[in-house]
Amino acid sequence: MEKQKAIKTSSSSVERKRLGFRKLKEIFHRLKKSTLAMIGLAIIVLLVLTAIFADYIAPYDYSTNDLKNQYAMPSKEHILGTDEFGRDIFSRIVYGSRISLQVGFISVGIALTLGVIIGASSGFYGGKVDMILMRFIDILQSLPDILMAIAIMAALGPGLSNLMIAVGLASIPGYAKIIRSSVLSIKDNEFVEAARANGSSDFRIIVKHIIPNCLAPIIVQATLGVAYAIINAAGLSFIGLGLEPPTPEWGAMLSSGRGYIRDYPHMTMFPGLAIVIVIFALNVLGDGLRDALDPKLKQ
Amino acid sequence: MNDNLLEIKNLSIEYVTEDGRFKAVNDLNLKIRVGETLGFVGETGAGKTTTALGIMRLVPNPPGRIVQGEIIFEGENLLEKNIKEMTSTRGNKISMIFQDPMTSLNPIMTVGKQIEEVIKLHQDIPKNEITIRAEKMLETVGIRKERFNDFPHQFSGGMKQRVVIAMALACNPKLIIADEPTTALDVTIQAQVLELMKELKEKFNTSILLITHDLGVVAEICDYVAIMYAGSAIEYANIERLFNNPLHPYTVGLFNSIPSLDEDVDKLTVISGTPPDPSHLPMGCRFHPRCPHVMEKCKENFPQAIEVEEGHFVSCFLYNKETVKEE
Numbered sequence: 299m300e301k302q303k304a305i306k307t308s309s310s311s312v313e314r315k316r317l318g319f320r321k322l323k324e325i326f327h328r329l330k331k332s333t334l335a336m337i338g339l340a341i342i343v344l345l346v347l348t349a350i351f352a353d354y355i356a357p358y359d360y361s362t363n364d365l366k367n368q369y370a371m372p373s374k375e376h377i378l379g380t381d382e383f384g385r386d387i388f389s390r391i392v393y394g395s396r397i398s399l400q401v402g403f404i405s406v407g408i409a410l411t412l413g414v415i416i417g418a419s420s421g422f423y424g425g426k427v428d429m430i431l432m433r434f435i436d437i438l439q440s441l442p443d444i445l446m447a448i449a450i451m452a453a454l455g456p457g458l459s460n461l462m463i464a465v466g467l468a469s470i471p472g473y474a475k476i477i478r479s480s481v482l483s484i485k486d487n488e489f490v491e492a493a494r495a496n497g498s499s500d501f502r503i504i505v506k507h508i509i510p511n512c513l514a515p516i517i518v519q520a521t522l523g524v525a526y527a528i529i530n531a532a533g534l535s536f537i538g539l540g541l542e543p544p545t546p547e548w549g550a551m552l553s554s555g556r557g558y559i560r561d562y563p564h565m566t567m568f569p570g571l572a573i574v575i576v577i578f579a580l581n582v583l584g585d586g587l588r589d590a591l592d593p594k595l596k597q
Numbered sequence: 598m599n600d601n602l603l604e605i606k607n608l609s610i611e612y613v614t615e616d617g618r619f620k621a622v623n624d625l626n627l628k629i630r631v632g633e634t635l636g637f638v639g640e641t642g643a644g645k646t647t648t649a650l651g652i653m654r655l656v657p658n659p660p661g662r663i664v665q666g667e668i669i670f671e672g673e674n675l676l677e678k679n680i681k682e683m684t685s686t687r688g689n690k691i692s693m694i695f696q697d698p699m700t701s702l703n704p705i706m707t708v709g710k711q712i713e714e715v716i717k718l719h720q721d722i723p724k725n726e727i728t729i730r731a732e733k734m735l736e737t738v739g740i741r742k743e744r745f746n747d748f749p750h751q752f753s754g755g756m757k758q759r760v761v762i763a764m765a766l767a768c769n770p771k772l773i774i775a776d777e778p779t780t781a782l783d784v785t786i787q788a789q790v791l792e793l794m795k796e797l798k799e800k801f802n803t804s805i806l807l808i809t810h811d812l813g814v815v816a817e818i819c820d821y822v823a824i825m826y827a828g829s830a831i832e833y834a835n836i837e838r839l840f841n842n843p844l845h846p847y848t849v850g851l852f853n854s855i856p857s858l859d860e861d862v863d864k865l866t867v868i869s870g871t872p873p874d875p876s877h878l879p880m881g882c883r884f885h886p887r888c889p890h891v892m893e894k895c896k897e898n899f900p901q902a903i904e905v906e907e908g909h910f911v912s913c914f915l916y917n918k919e920t921v922k923e924e
Contacts, residue, residue, distance in 0.1 A: 487700055488695050488696075489701050489702055489703045491695070491701075492693070496688035497684045497685060497686070497689055497715075497718050506706075507706075511703070
């Protein structure tokens with residue numbers, strides 16, 4: 299194996315890619331040890347596939363009313379029943395996965411980008427920069443996330459992109475703090491000083507040496523953050539600040555089914571179940587990733 | 598005078614903290630010629646590393662501050678350069694080897710990439726040439742280029758230090774500052790690394806400022822030696838003169854405290870007392886509280902360096918004939 303590697307190794311870009319792949323494979327190999335994390339991963343993969351192939355999976359259109367079939371219980375035609383307009387709940391959940399995934403990943407992307415910039419500069423430069431940025435973050439954090447999101451949503455008005463911005467902005471503080479603390483622990487390492495002694499600029503040191511070394515906690519936080527963002531988005535839609543009907547958002551579905559919960563519980567149960575399953579999957583995957591990425595458990 | 602690559606004049610560096618003012622380097626004068634290895638010897642806290650960081654302009658500020666002095670490198674004062682000029686000097690003309698190879702490499706970057714990084718920073722050449730040069734560097738320090746894509750944790754301590762040396766040499770610098778490069782290594786590896794440094798120095802005609810507290814290491818590789826005490830160089834001479842004829846009582850004390858292989862002693866000789874607290878340096882000669890030959894005037898006046906024999910400077914009133922005459 300060792301010899302084979304040696305013979306193969308040359309420094310072409312193909313080799314570089316193979317190297318990255320090797321690293322990923324190693325992480326995946328460690329992740330495989332946790333059955334729960336693998337279940338989580340499987341559910342997420344399934345969800346992504348569902349979102350991509352929603353047009354083929356969903357038996358009905360998500361917005362076509364069928365007033366003859368209102369409040370139908372789960373049956374052969376409508377496996378999860380229909381809602382107050384006779385829309386197929388299964389189809390709506392399938393299309394809803396697109397919204398949830400978008401909201402989840404894009405809002406985490408927004409939060410992560412801003413969080414990394416704020417956290418890294420505050421941790422790296424310290425002093426006054428740190429003071430100002432962190433007090434700003436403290437102000438953001440002193441408001442409950444959901445309240446923040448409500449306020450932003452109320453200011454921006456409903457809509458998918460506004461929803462993502464609101465959820466993203468509201469979760470910046472968590473990321474900024476985590477990144478700041480990992481940067482603080484990394485930046486005093488000798489290799490950072492060595493990089494400086496080699497003539498690297500501050501920006502280069504942060505991007506090339508410090509952030510890659512903080513990646514493990516960031517990845518874990520982001521995975522859990524996706525779940526959180528989905529819940530937040532569902533919550534906002536539930537109180538009517540998220541997406542407008544007939545967009546099949548899971549939270550909005552919960553909200554509209556709320557009035558019928560005594561007579562037709564399936565209208566709230568299935569979207570709720572969808573949320574629960576996805577959140578569970580993201581949480582166990584996040585936990586598994588944390589273990590897989592922990593360098594202390596590497597050997 | 599023009600063959601001086603680096604000349605430090607009256608350099609003082611201090612750290613100002615809530616607990617007081619720590620004078621790490623005091624009025625230091627030093628020079629290194631092209632292709633020469635200068636050993637920089639002293640106890641822990643004598644200001645060796647601070648001097649090195651001062652040359653690189655990497656003294657952490659705050660709390661550190663360069664109070665006065667000049668650091669002249671290739672005829673230019675480094676202390677007057679701006680940040681941009683300094684970053685293009687670091688790693689390119691002056692590079693540094695750190696004490697602990699275990700921590701001075703980025704754990705999640707392949708060693709090859711780390712060497713490439715240094716070249717990329719300072720040389721404007723195509724990517725594949727950078728790779729070729731980095732591979733060559735790796736082979737120069739005795740590591741097969743097949744290991745280019747390995748991570749630091751896959752190397753032993755000695756190999757890592759070789760990688761660090763390869764990084765330091767990658768841009769063919771004029772001066773390498775080696776901050777206790779062998780302290781973290783065991784003795785056999787130490788010898789190998791020193792041998793390698795010696796070889797490379799001759800090959801590339803690089804000057805080395807070797808910081809160490811090990812006189813054995815100095816004997817192995819240095820041409821000149823400066824003994825540091827409480828932030829200033831108290832004795833400076835070429836290696837033979839210093840080893841055969843140490844003059845300053847502190848230097849003499851250092852040599853006496855090296856255990857001898859031939860003699861059987863119960864107790865090792867030590868220099869009594871402890872190094873001075875840099876926040877409360879003693880008046881006069883900083884060594885006087887520990888000096889066996891202390892005189893009255895040592896307590897009040899700081900002895901200027903005098904040239905006792907050619908190229909042998911010492912800061913001690915014992916050899917300062919003129920002052921003695923005055924009394």
